Amino acid sequence: MITTGKKLAALLLLSTALTIPGAAFAQDTQLPPQDVDPTPPEDLSTPQDDDLQDEDLQDEDEQVDESDISIPGGAIIVTGRINRDPTQSSSQVVSVLSTEQIARTGEGDIAGALGRVTGLSVQGQGFVYVRGLGDRYSLALLNGLPLPSPQPLSRVVPLDIFPTNVVASSLVQKTYSANFPGEFGGGVINLTTRAVPDESFLTIGGGISGNSETTFQPGLSYYGSDFDWFGFDDGTRDVPPALQTYFDSGLQLSDIPLDDSQNFDGAPVTQTAIGQQLGDPNLILLQRIGDIPANWSASLTAGTAVDVGSDGQLGVVFTGSISNQWRTRDIISQSILADFSLDNDFRDVVTDNRILANAMLGIGLEIGDHRFRFTNLFIRDSLKQARLSVGEDFQDDDSIQQTQTAWFERQLIDSQLVAELEFGDLSLDLRGGYARTDREAPYEYTFTYVRDNSSGEFGDRFINVLDRQTGDAAVVFSDLQEELWSGGADVSYPIFDSFVVTVGGAYTDTQRFSERREFLFNAPTSLPDGVGALRPDLLLGNAIIEFFDIGLIESTQSDPAFDAALEIWAGYGKINWEPVLGLSIDAGVRYEDAEQSVNPAQVFDVAPVSSASTLLENSYWLPAATVTWEPIEDLQIRANASRTIARPQFRELIFQTYYDPETNRQFNGNPLLIDSELTNYEVRVEYYMGGPDRVSVAGFYKDIENPIEAFSSFSDNQQLTSFANAPSATLYGIEADLAYTIDLLNWGGWFESKQIALFANYTWTQSDIAVDAADVTQLFPGGPVPATNLFVDGVPLTGQSDHLANFQVSLEDVDQLQQFTLLMNYGSERVTSRGTAGLPDIVEDPGLRVDFVYRQGFDLFGSEAELKLEARNIFGQDNEEFQTNGVDRVEINSFDIGTTFGASLSITF
Secondary structure (H helix, E strand, O other): OOOOOHHHHHHHHHHHHHOOOOOOOOOOOOOOOOOOOOOOOOOOOOOOOOOOOHHHOOOOOOEEEEEEEEOOOOOOEEEEEEEOOHHHHOOOOEEEEOHHHHHHHOOOEHHHHHOOOOOEEEEOOOEEEEOOEOHHHEEEEEOOEEOOOOOOOOOOOOHHHOEHHHEEEEEEEOOOOOOOOOOOOOEEEEEEEOOOOOOOEEEEEEEEEEEOOOEOOOEEEOOOOOOHHHOOOOOOOOOOHHHHHHHHHOOOHHHOOOOOOOOOOOOOOOHHHHHHHOOOHHHHOOEEEOOEOOEEEEEEEEEEEEEEOOOEEEEEEEEEEEEEEEEEEEEEEEEEOOOOOEEEEEEEEEEEEEEEEEEEEEEEEEEOOEEEEEEEEEEEEEEEEEEEEEEEEOOOOEEEEEEEEEEEEEEEEEEEEEEEEEEOOEEEEEEEEEEEEEEEEEEEEEEEEEEEOOOOOOOOOOEOOOOOOOOOEEEEEEEEEEEEEEEEEEEEEEEEOOEEEEEEEEEEEEEEEEEEEEEEEEOOOOOOHHHHOOOHHHHOOHHHHHHOOOEEEEOOOOOOEEEEEEEEEEEEEEEEEEEEOOEEEEEEEEEEEEEEEEEEOOOOOOOOOOOOOEEEEEEEEEEEEEEEEEEEOOEEEEEEEEEEEEOOOOHHHOOOEEEEOOOOEEEEOOOOOOOEEEEEEEEEEEEEEEOOEEEEEEEEEEEEEOOEEEEEEEEOOEEEEEEEEOOEEEEEEEEEEEEEEEEOHHHOHHHHHEEEEEEEEEEEEEEEEEOOOOOEEEEOOOEEEEHHHOOOOOOOOOOOOOEEEEEEEEEEEOOOOEEEEEEEEEEOOEEEEEOOOOOOOEEEOOEEEEEEEEEEEEEEOOEEEEEEEEEEOOOOOOEOEEEEOOOOEEEOOEEOOOOEEEEEEEEEO
């Protein structure tokens, strides 16, 4: 034991509570993580006080002032104030979403809940932006260990795949400390899975919901397979035998004969055989659904614990759920030319059926002062998509009709083992994990029919001539696998009073393989117009393919796949020191050595790869320091300074084209990208008014060297997004946060047990890209180009909103579960992609969204039950993404979101 001041006492308490989240076998209503140092992979070891264990904890709103803990023998007395508020007791700037706070929002996935946190916004497919910095500047951890990503365009895992039923709490740290990985530009988000309970329980639940734009409205789909509703395929979408034979052969498609009449020595299969097996009507033919069904979900959670020996306890928790949701979007999709005239104008109807299934098994063991936790997580996110597009190509004077069907599977498997060992004052933490993500997209079909309006060649008919120029048919098979091994160790020891030293090391090894194979059906010019007017399944009928000698062209033959890797060795040292009462210093430095590579994969035996390889080898010293001063009780002033980095994403480094079905855009990488380096400063003032009530104001500033920005151009009348390093940028702003409760006891009657809980936050952010006439940036192919060709001096970074605001007001009962919560979220306009050649930027306007959630607990047949009613986007804020020159406006990806109503019921036995 050691003698320490009140700050260190709080630090020790929080370290004990968080080093292994939930390992203390707390109930599911356990305290949220209360300090960030123990949790991330680079610091699961901090000194701990045997007399400050979880059994001493009361509610997080409670405070114990000047607690004197006497040790047998009277040799040492610990004096200090133990603060229960994790944001106050942390040595860094943190925001915590506890189990109760997540439940209050009523969100179904953790990305939605995090969108309520100060300075955070959710963009795209579940990516969380911190203070306007893109997903590349954020770090996501699960129980302190890194996660791989199933997304082709990102190395950061999308958080919308994590349902809230597997997440007990979420911690966001915005100031860098050396125990975290160096890729910490905006902040870190650490998700803690549900804790192991100390008594047995079983909870089952289910819910339904509907959307005004989708439910019981017309939509699109296709048959697919018998098990699609469950998120799994029954084998219908397996690669057909003829195509698999071609893949295994190592030959190029030009080495495969069209049919048996051609003499190709050693060819194992023909193009006709492949094409005939690709024409399954169940995967091609769009069907109109008269009434889209309602969304539904079901869940089950169970846990138990048993004593082991005289001083041990073993606990097990399991949770699983499945949800089936529908969404129809009527999208306006337009593009422009250099003079801002319309290039094309389309109306797209897209119906998504998303099935999310997950399961988690956690095993915890506590023996004396040692704790162990084994966590296993499975998440499967499947999306069945049907699209019909009709529009005009004004350059060719054509009318176009296009159908698309697709099936996307994203899957995450994660196993973690963490050990927290206590040997007196010495703490040793060991951790290791293996995680794998997969993304498979078999049979992405696109059929394009064209009507030539200028010559009247096709009359009033839409014709598909299968020639790549006028009308085409294509099918794509893509696959992504990413594996991540991670491990580390940390040691903490108090050198003397109020001075704790922690040293640690970490290793991560990420391996990714990504493959995309696109096949175009190719017909001779003699294909009759009458055949070209057939619907897609008949157009690719076996007899037509054979009779008209329809062959195949592999458009991705030059660059079908790539391998990527990122290996990081890291070590760090840091101190926690309280030189005088009320002043604490958390300071350290991290050294990272990283090697990142992206290489075209050798798919064919005889053909060399054509894309460029990329290798980035860099080492960094990353210092960080946070000073916290408490001039008066409950008033804290924090100051932080640090250096961090941001690396390019894997696909951004490969010169291959990728089509994103969510944004309906094509992306191409740039092998000449380099790392971005950030210098960060923050000053924050916090005042705690007792209980959960608090107010804070912060100012932050970031200087970014070589930020990576997306820009858009046009190729063959198609919008193409690529990436380049801007010379530099700055980002700065102010955050304000308020939590306040109002007791309604004096109102009497029904209000005697009620209170009003207010939560409000606002973030004002400004960012500026700095570009001089002499600056250059690197583009592939070609090398250096003037930076002014891509970037405009003084424009904001992509993804950054000037204003972000959240407001929650909840009328709730303090004696039972009863909450009426109104939630408002606002985001101002933000750039999603740079315009080039003098065109304006593409801008998104999130606007104001208003939600309402009602939760009521009650007794049902002797068991605890909870009813939840919710209304989302009550005023119908639309999705708006556009370009404007100040006079005219072009809609890039705009559609009505609609209002969603839902109800759910859960019962705990």
